[in-house]
Amino acid sequence: MSITVAKMQMNEKGKPAIRTSVCSASIPRLEEEKEESKIKKAEFVCPRTQLNLKEEKHFKCTVFSVSGSLQSHLSIHTVEKPFKCAMCTKAFRQSAHLRSHLRTHTGEKPFKCTVCSKTFAVSGSLRRHLRTHTGEKPFKCSVCSKTFSVSCTLRTHLRTHTGEKPFKCTACSKTFAVSGSLKSHLRTHTGEKPFKCIVCSKTFSESGSLQSHLRTHTGEKPFKCIVCSKTFSVSCTLRTHLRTHTVEKPFKCTMCTKAFRQSAHLRSHLCTHTGEKLFKCTLCSKAFRQSSHLRRHLCTHTGEKPFKSSVCSKTFSESSSL
Numbered sequence: 001m002s003i004t005v006a007k008m009q010m011n012e013k014g015k016p017a018i019r020t021s022v023c024s025a026s027i028p029r030l031e032e033e034k035e036e037s038k039i040k041k042a043e044f045v046c047p048r049t050q051l052n053l054k055e056e057k058h059f060k061c062t063v064f065s066v067s068g069s070l071q072s073h074l075s076i077h078t079v080e081k082p083f084k085c086a087m088c089t090k091a092f093r094q095s096a097h098l099r100s101h102l103r104t105h106t107g108e109k110p111f112k113c114t115v116c117s118k119t120f121a122v123s124g125s126l127r128r129h130l131r132t133h134t135g136e137k138p139f140k141c142s143v144c145s146k147t148f149s150v151s152c153t154l155r156t157h158l159r160t161h162t163g164e165k166p167f168k169c170t171a172c173s174k175t176f177a178v179s180g181s182l183k184s185h186l187r188t189h190t191g192e193k194p195f196k197c198i199v200c201s202k203t204f205s206e207s208g209s210l211q212s213h214l215r216t217h218t219g220e221k222p223f224k225c226i227v228c229s230k231t232f233s234v235s236c237t238l239r240t241h242l243r244t245h246t247v248e249k250p251f252k253c254t255m256c257t258k259a260f261r262q263s264a265h266l267r268s269h270l271c272t273h274t275g276e277k278l279f280k281c282t283l284c285s286k287a288f289r290q291s292s293h294l295r296r297h298l299c300t301h302t303g304e305k306p307f308k309s310s311v312c313s314k315t316f317s318e319s320s321s322l
Contacts, residue, residue, distance in 0.1 A: 264291075 081091035083098040087105045092098045100122050103109070104311045109119035113125040115133045120126045128150050131137070137147035139154040144162045148154045156178055159165065165175035167182040170190045177181045184206050187193070193203035195210040199217045204210045213228045215221070221231035223238040227245045232314045240262055243249070249259035251266040260266045268290045271278060277287035281292040283301045288294045299305070305315035 017100065036241075049111040081093050083092045083095050085091065085098060085101055085105075087102070088310065090101060092101065096126050103121040108120045111123050113119070113126060113129055113133075115130070130278060137149045139148040139151050141147070141154060141157055141161075143158070144293065146157065148157065153301060159177040165177045167176040167179050168191075169175070169182060169185055171186070175184065187205040191207045195204040195207050197203070197210060197213055197217075199214070202213060204213065217235035221233045223232040223235050224230070225232075225245075227242070227243055232241065243261040243306040249261050251260040251263050253259065253269055253273075254268060255270070258269060260269065267278070270276075271289040279289070279291050280287045281294060281297055281301075283298070286297060288297065307316045308314070
């Protein structure tokens with residue numbers, strides 16, 4: 001699709017302006033720009049496409065304050081991508097987008113946070129980061145009024161209201177509300193564990209699991225109970241612990257009236273109904289309904305006796321033998 005700029009025309013103020021032949025959006029001449037910029041900043045939206053060119057805003061307007069903005073705007077009416085990356089096959093409609101992309105190859109991060117000195121490849125990433133310092137959360141949920149610092153987090157949150165799960169696993173058809181959850185799930189099919197511990201070389205399928213594991217080396221326990229001050233290395237362990245104070249038992253058996261504080265306890269209990277033995281010994285053919293029973297059994301293979309008498313120092317493979 002070819003795009004031309006029509007001849008000079010008079011704008012609504014009776015001053016010369018440039019108009020695009022595609023959508024009639026107009027820009028003032030440079031002489032007028034200087035004068036107008038002292039009064040107010042122009043708003044940027046094409047009346048044909050209703051496309052907003054001002055980041056993170058939602059207005060409509062027809063005027064461009066500089067000719068460069070018009071040229072960038074014209075590219076949205078075509079599929080042409082004239083700015084090609086010399087290092088890969090990607091192409092872009094705007095030169096600014098190409099410059100940002102090139103930093104993924106060079107590793108350049110020219111945008112620096114004045115608070116913590118962290119650097120970023122894109123100015124938008126710096127703006128979002130600054131909100132972690134200011135606490136600003138400009139994006140508000142129209143359903144529950146919860147606020148967010150990033151617009152994409154709001155979009156993800158809205159799916160908790162709509163129930164939308166647009167990300168589908170190609171292996172088992174399970175769906176997810178967040179693309180990151182799908183990526184993590186896919187590793188259950190591929191067996192991939194890209195996150196490696198620098199201390200013991202153990203690998204994990206999720207970065208969060210690696211972070212939790214690292215605390216077994218450092219001894220760090222950042223999650224503290226507000227009731228009894230007990231600390232934990234994993235947040236989910238703290239949540240489970242809090243139920244000892246609230247007596248909450250959210251995991252209910254569908255076959256009887258029993259309820260449990262932990263989902264693992266419910267799974268073990270369900271085996272009493274089904275007769276299933278989920279925990280299998282890798283050294284022999286025995287299987288058990290509870291993981292604790294399997295752990296005790298493994299001592300018969302290893303010869304380990306972890307339970308020690310405080311009276312005579314004799315050791316046992318089971319606590320009941322003390």
